[in-house]
Amino acid sequence: MKDNGETIIEVNDLVRRFGDRQVLDDISFNVHRGEILVIMGGSGCGKSTLLRHMIGSMKPTSGSVKIFGEEITGMKEREIERVRLRFGMLFQSGALLASLTVGENIALPLLQHTKKSPDEIQQIVRAKLEMVGLTGFEDLKPDEISGGMKKRVGLARALALDPELLFSDEPTSGLDPIMTAVVDQLTLKLTQGSHMTAVVVSHDMTSAFRIATRMIMLGHGSIVAQGTPDEIRNSSNPEVQQFIHGQADGPIPLNLSQEEHKDHQHVRPRPFLGGRFRFHHKHP
């Protein structure tokens, strides 16, 4: 682990249980200013859950998360808002507000948190859209653009307040190879130019190796491997090798569909026929 400059994120012994299931198990790592940390791992390994703990929308069972040196796990909503103003987050689906246009979505954080004039805001919106290659899309509604475009608008919105720290949840999935390269270059440029720090959750290996300064691989809620891209590439760990080369055979057990339900605590799928029969039974 190299140590250059200020620690932006400090995660220590993070544990999260949903009921008796351990989703995150004793996770510790640091991220320094200017780094791009890529978190990889199969579906349902706890990547998104880890990210949600870092942005303060989930509270850990135990352990600590420090952002900009401040412990956020015990913070009240008001205090967390202050920290959140300093980072941006790109959601997996973009998470644009469907009732607002593309331009209004990007302007929203500016309108809410700055006292800029409408003209200034419009200029910033245009500049941010240009950064993600969507000039002239201000007046469209999110329903009218493709999934990949939504994601890029989400990125533009995340960058609207020029954050010191960017969280991206799978920024390149659903993008074509060229757009992937554009988004990757943008992330690289921002971390070099403005000393932004980025945490990227991804399972796009090409993109991950292109941007990462450090990588963490998660499996079953704990860190399987961490290091520089070279260290990961040359790792002797068979799970890491299987993952980065995308092989179906290997040490990682293939219970993905089950794992997926573990990650998102959604309503459990009810047996459809069973429900039907009961219904008919009650009301013949």
Next chain:
Amino acid sequence: MVFIGVRAAPMVALTACSVGVTLAMQAAHSLQSLGAEMYIPDLVMITLLREMGPVLIAVIVIGRSGSAVAAELGTMKVSEEIEALEVMAINPVQYLVVPRFLAMLVMLPALTIFGNYIGILGGWAVCRFALDFNTAGYIIRALESADTWDLYSGMIKSVVFAWIVITIACNAGLNVEGGAEGVGQATTASVVQALLAMLVMNAVLTGIFFFAA
């Protein structure tokens, strides 16, 4: 505001008009046998102002706007929009719930007043064309029968109903879990809960206003 209020107006008008006409016809049937047709306007007026106006218009608004609010907020929850707001340090309650709350608190009473007018108009139509009342007589009778308290009690009711409806709808929407299925369940739950709560509250308020006093 436009959605809850203005676009609901035609539906409210139709409902209120039907209620007014129905009330007048029923009243005519019963009161005629007692030879008391002249009390028809009283009955229409008081029933509308005190009970039917606030309750039926709340029913419409629950079905139309309450469900829409629950479904909209639920969809936003499911598609991570609410979380995105939180991460942008925008309080979703302030940004999403407060404007809807205010819109409902203003528009439901406004619709109720509007509905009352239309209902009284419906009653007048029956009296005028089927029962040979003259217009002036209807208006005088109607105004004499009701006092301001009848109007105020209905208004208080509709403000309370507005509060119940929007609280239940927002709460159901923001607590959705589990995709499209969850949104559907929350919408249904919000309508059913709001209807029940509204009707029970109506009974309680009628008790307080007209029975206990």
